[in-house]
Amino acid sequence: MTSQQSSPADSRDPATTGPAHRSDVLEAALPPAVSGATLSSAVAAGGVPASTGGSGAGFPHGGPTVDRSPVIIARGLVRHYHRGSETVRALDGVDLDVRSGEMVAILGPSGSGKTTLINLLSCLDAPDAGTLTVAGRPVTGLGEEALTAVRRGRIGFVFQKFHLLPALTVAENVELPQLFLEQPIDRAHTLEVLRAVDLENRATHLPRELSGGQMQRVAVARALITRPAILIADEPTGNLDRANGEALFALFRRLIAQEGLAVVVTTHNHHLAEQADRIITLEDGRIVREERGCGVGERVTEGG
């Protein structure tokens, strides 16, 4: 098992941080009402969900830097699509580790396999070859229902389209995963999570009454409500303007800092990708480059 092998970018010096001024700009992009401590304390008060158990998947309370073991370990992931006689090698042998408290950005041209990779990492799809361990559970070869069981409560999703249920209020949308997980629904907790995305005062609104950026933040809140170990976002800024896109990434950074989340995000935007700890570039289903990001988060992590 090679799961503990670090990919090159993993070995970066935690002390290397992005330019301070830059993170200041991002902090400024955050709404002032966001109180950094709220979600953390709410999570701490609620205890660690059992679902986050497993090797290195626990929430590192009181400081995200304690446990840096990988929550996603992928080796030689292959995913081929068959279209008639033609085979599309959407993913052609990808190794990747993602640790708690880090943000990995996936860059690459259209059709390079970003979505394919992210579908595998988030257990929405099963690889044709290779091994994958998510939150301590080997998921290779699992069927649809078994994959659902692994996903439930452990992985939060944000997509390009927000896919909020138009019939439900903001708060009800956020609580939806708890409905499926048969968790008790606690409106106070919902409001905490909404406060973390600065939408506390929109809890009873319907999605159609929100802007795109706000809807995407509702989607983020929905992804966070079950306190997942991993947040997966496929082009979350695709439908957002630049300012909202930056605010969303800043929100990710803050959640990583506060919750020790592992975030995997795809984007076409190099500028946004820079804010990740690691930037992976895919081309034709292979990783062609791994760079260290500006590591904006490290400044926060180090308590700066």
Next chain:
Amino acid sequence: MGYFRLALRNLAHRPLRTALTVTGIGLAVAVAVSLIGFNLGYRQSIHTSIDKLGFQVMLMAKGCPYEAATMMLKGGTGLLYLPTSTFDEVKMDPELAAITPIFVGLAQKEGGGLRDDEGGAFVVLSGIDQASFLTMKPWLTFAEGPGREGGRWFAPEAANEVVMGFEVAEYEQRKVGDTFYVTVTPQGQTEPQTHEMKVVGILDRTGTQDDGTVFLPLSTARRLFNRPDELTIVGVKLKEFSGVRLREFEKRWAKLPEVQVVSLQQVKTTLVSLVETAQTMIAAVAVVAIIVAVIGVINTILMSVVERTGEIGIMKAIGATRGDIFQIIWLETLAICLGGGLLGCVGALLGARAVEAALRLLIDVGAHGSIVAITPGILLGALGGAAALGVFAGLYPAWRAASLRPIEAIREGE
């Protein structure tokens, strides 16, 4: 918030479409409920009518006129008689609920023939076996009011007591206790004989031939006419009255050489079967309406599933299992069908009176009481049926939704 509420919220989010679909189901259910109610009510009232006539079947001598009363009132003398042995034989029939022997004879009215133009110079005398006759016509009661007090049946073997029907009593202006002269010509004689009888009771109006009949004990009637071993009519009530049973009964007894089996209810039976034919057609229409409505529901739900592909995909991504999605979509269908069922029941109840009025206007239903009988049982059945339709109609769309693969659903939704 449970899945049922979630389903309701989804439906409420598309109010027009939901309302139209619910209305479609509602109409179909209303038609079905009304038809079943009509069927039940009409049958009930037809059966009441049939029961009111006492016996459904008469056995008479071959050649004896069907509508005996009419023939007699016109002075017809074509009355033919059956031997008592026929009665004893038929009495053994296993399908019989009741049987009664009747001897019908004509008496000249007092002052014979002078009032011919006033509806005939004859009075119908019915010699009856009181006990079995009353079993068949338990509703026969005595009229009240001045001059009618103290009405009672004659003693079974009384030689000079009669009970008069309401109309004949009015016409002859008799009161209880009055004398009534019966003038008959006994068999084998040419000269009429007059007998003095006492009116011991006057019956209430029944709206049937009985109103114009003078009743006396069977034995007395036979003696007056000097036909000690003969009968005119054997009245029969079958355990179960239907066309099939009737034909079976006819077959059994038409083999007796002198007997013809006449159903008093031939007309009514024809009416019933006519109504049944119409009902079969209308029922077919109702079935088609329900099928159309169900297809409408399936289509609506399928459409909303397709529309919500992305939503369903994301629900699966964030933890909904196949079962969860199946339940939500299925409950939506069920809610639509139950809502339609409720609407249909209310509509049918409200519409029942209008339907009834229309039916009475359009066809002479020849029935008593309410024609459209919407019972709680029918309503419960309709709701149950609507729920069953919902269960059925929801299966495919729910299965389709549940089978959506999250990545493809999210892709398509984008």
